[in-house]
Amino acid sequence: MKISRRGFLKISGAAVAAGGLGVNLDKVKAHAATTKITYSRETITICPYCAVGCGIIVHTRNGKVVYTEGDPDHPINQGSLCSKGSSLYQLSHRNENRLTKPLYRAPKSDKWEEKSWDWVLDRLAANIKKSRDESFQERNAKGQTVNRTMGLASVGSAAMDNEECYVYQKFLRSLGLVYIEHQARI
Amino acid sequence: MSEKAMLVDLSKCTGCRGCQVACKNWNGLPAETTVNKGSYQNPPDLSPSTFTLIRFQEMDDGKGGLKWLFRNDKCFHCGDPGCLKACPVPGCIFKTPEGAVIIDPDKCIGCKYCYHTCPFSVPQFCSKSEKMYKCTFCYDRQADNLPPACAQACPTGTLIFGDKADIYKMAHKRVGEIGGSASVYGDQYVGGTHVVYVLTEPADAYDKLPEKPKIAGSVALWKDVLKPLSMVSLLGGVGAGFLYYIMKGPKRPDLEEGGDSHE
């Protein structure tokens, strides 16, 4: 039997009849008629964990995630999800453990300091330029042209989108990096 | 409108626990603080914030090899629910025409009768809110034409939701395919459950699964004779308390030691 969210067997109305000793069902009816996803906006995403590539629907209301569930239309997972996929909700902004501000740790310091994006990006850019200029090799020991930066290395990132991976490698290679590695190596 | 049921085909479960988390996600249930005590099973049991639990169980296959059993445990949504019979509060526990057996937390007085009469020990007491909680068969999703969250999440076809008649047929067909000691569990008990297992092992092989579940005889007495009487004195709670005592003896300690919130 195939049950898809949209093709799910129609249960007539939200009526819930009494069982046992006479029940007031108004509350149940009201609850059933408006679940947290009744008026939600649905956005399609792909699970960020393993590479099966399951489809997930992210339900939002007023820009906040209210629920996540497997995408029944997706041919691979057909609405199903494992424990990790099922917990996507807790990866969203709903998770108070998320990093929400750029942090900086000065040499020898024992604490993080919150900084503005402008501050960290400017400082990082200056650091990168300095490291590059200090370690740039136009020629190797044999005198062959190599145009590379020996003092910088990068690892990551299989968690980025394709478009980001592409621009990241383009960015790194323009800086002259040869030490470029990521999750695929380990 | 038709009666619904859920098949739990244990021959297909991989213990991925998509169902367990999907249940928490839909129902907004908090995580418990757990400890690894040498098993993958966690939380260790059903609780007021864990309505669905995969039980992990290792066993000898009798041929020098091993079996690892994964059992999706939750409310069976009995055709003849002991909890409903035992509940002293009118309308607190009720059954939908689709077969869901539901505890209305607003009405629950936390007397735990439902727990003690449930052949599967499903309803769970929350010490903070002093109420009982259990699986709702996602009646709210059903009303919205959606299958229960656990069934939607299941990748392998272990959990299948549908019309009760079809599900029962499917269960028996599946048992025929598997053969051996496989059996259908649930359709013959407590009025025919709305959650039926296809077991691969004899029922008594599974942890915490009664071999032949039934409601204690005293509960029938309660329901048919005494419960209408108790309604009279419900506000005082005297009748209910007295009946609790004669059925189950002194009150036992809380089922769980706090930690979750149902305020």
Added chain:
Amino acid sequence: MTNHWIDLRNSDCIMVMGSNAAENHPISFKWVTQAIDKGATLISVDPRFTRTSARAHVYAPIRSGSDVAFLCGMIKYILDNNLYFDEYVREYTNSSFLVNPKFKLPADNEGVFSGLKGTKTKEGYVNGKYDKATWSIQKNTDGTPKKDKSLQDPNCVFQLLKKHVSRYDLDKVASITGTPKEKLLEVYKAYASTGVADKSATIMYAMGWTQHTVGVQTIRAMAIIQLLLGNMGVAGGGVNALRGESNVQGSTDHCLLFHILPGYLKTPKASQPTLEAYNKKYTPKTSDPMSANWWGNYPKYSNSLMRAHYGLNTTLEEAYSYTPKLDDGKNYSWLTIFDDMYKGRFSGFFAWGQNPACSGANANKVRKALTKLKWMVNVNIFDNETGSFWKGPDMNPSEIDTEVFMLPCAASMEKEGSVTNSGRWMQWRYKATNPAGEAMPDGEIITELHYRIKELYEKEGGKLPEAITKLTWDYGLKMPDGKIKHFDSHEVAREINGYFLKDVEIKGKLYKKGTLVPSFAFLQADGSTSSGNWLYCNSYTEKGNMAARRGKVDPSGIGLYAKWSWCWPVNRRILYNRASVDKNGKPWAIDKPVIWWTGSITKWKGDVPDGGWAPLAAGKASRYPFIMKPEGHAHIFGPGRADGPFPEHYEPLECPIEKNPMSPQFVNPTVKRWDIKGIGTELDTRATCDPRFPIVCTTYRVTEHWQTGVMTRWQPWLLELQPDMFVEMSKELADMKGIENGEIVKVTSARGEVVAVAVVTPRFKPFTIEGQEVHQVGVPWHYGWRQPHPELKELRSANLLTPNVGDPNTMIPESKAFMVDVVKKGGAQ
């Protein structure tokens, strides 16, 4: 994966070995279960009885690190019992090719292939390198390979393979692997039953195979099995690497790796001073008119990449000169990076969306290496052991000079773009909400950094500024300041696909300047096209964003879903599919056809064929099916590998036995041995057959966490399911050590120690290896010290134990087989 997830349902026999798909790729079991429902056999080969084993028809235990022996035994079984698919083997593989008569097999050459140069020790060769002169194929005068289609010539590949694997008899294999003989036979029989035309078997493997010093040879052994059984290119077959991260396929395709540029093009070497020299070096030639030799198109792809990076701002040669070059023969991979970092050779470091303090082998070396940096940046969505390395339990912040930046990035549902799954499906995902707090999408952060660095070079000058200042960055609407305001992933996706940079006429049709290239067959070597990744050319065309497609029809009947998303290359869902048909184009398996020939007018039907040429019966108008090989034939004999053209068993760097039961050569002779004096550091230790570390250990994952746990340990629902680091061990071992189930223990290796909960289980059983009892334990690598329980100040990361030694082909560390001890720690959980 050569095939894809849904295709698993078409299989008659599924072997899960070197992976644990039910746990780590759980939704794959939707399709595995469907195959089982149709009668398929499921085999689980694993050191430990897993959730995959629980559903398997056959479970075979295996000692970690002995997979090559297990598989060579299967090859022998297939050959001895004539279970191979004869026509397929003869016609589609290089089995008939004649090898140089001077080539020697390990049996006749002290356990190594001919041509090895290296230092000889009492363990055999170390740090060796092969001179592959004797691994050559004999050529006819026209340059085509010499063949013996009867497969009888003693120098033909088929006979050499037969001779090579004859040493892997059942007794030997059982003694190396610890797998009972009857289990070996049960697996071999079930799997080899698919060596007939209408049956297929598939392999699901992952890091359980790659993370070994013989990782590549293990996969080679399986590829040989799949070729012998005719299981490549067919539905329900293939060699399927189950990639572990949502976009590790895409990040590999776009080559965030030192040795390759997007589309698996080679990173230029110092010896290739010009683009012309570079292209010449990497463009293979063939003398056989029936060989498609697809890599013959190399310059079209490399030149289009140069255009994608620098557009028309530079000449092709200038763009090439800005591209950094590697020294010939030097490896710049992961283990080298952390060795160099430890030696203080880097000032700056990017850990972008990765947690190497937990994921790197010999993690203590990684963690100490981070203290040697001047600065580092860690981009992540949660705090982690890398960004916060300086406050680790055994670190003293006041002594650490590293300046650290931790940048919050957007989660997957907080930005728009595509990811490529293991089945090569490029799937578009959309933005559901704004990023948490001030977090930014990675693309925006990269853009900001690029602009700021570019400005500095424009203002201050510096080393080779043109490499940065001339780079194109057209990823959105340019504002008056010449910068884009927002990173538009659609614009990047278009650049990756590629454009015509001027009006180009191809086969009588005009393609206008500025339009998107329809597919890589249209890319040009003259600089008139761009493409950021030729493999993805066809993914975003004038017809739109192919990755966003949601067509749900499957006329193929075999689950190809050709109109759902898009798959590389050119939406071909099953690779090597020209091998799924006979020489007339008729499918071997008529009830699950991938492609079929319908005549010269209507041509192929089904999946996108691996090239549209007529079937082989058409002679010169046709092409051999394995189009990426210069000779068009699949490699049973694989001379491209660093460690041998056939797989051979060597023991892991650390193992429980004193010698290799197969030969005098103990460990793979071509691995880089950091543990040898003068090469690595004092932290690159090895303890083999060492009484201090008598237990084999392996690492793995569980369903409920992911990778180093950096995303999952912070999620209460997942932490609830698997709350802590654990070590699984047999009851027998626990009894011997006096360890109770649930007790806190320490796992120690030559490199570190880890605190863990003992999970005592019958799912681990002792092995009998070479007559001795050998115990094995296993640890998940999801934990660290930052979360949960930072207050305990205990290191709970599995990679503190693993050795830093890599496969000689891939340099992937041997995290799956090493030696440890387990001791009581005292105190209860």
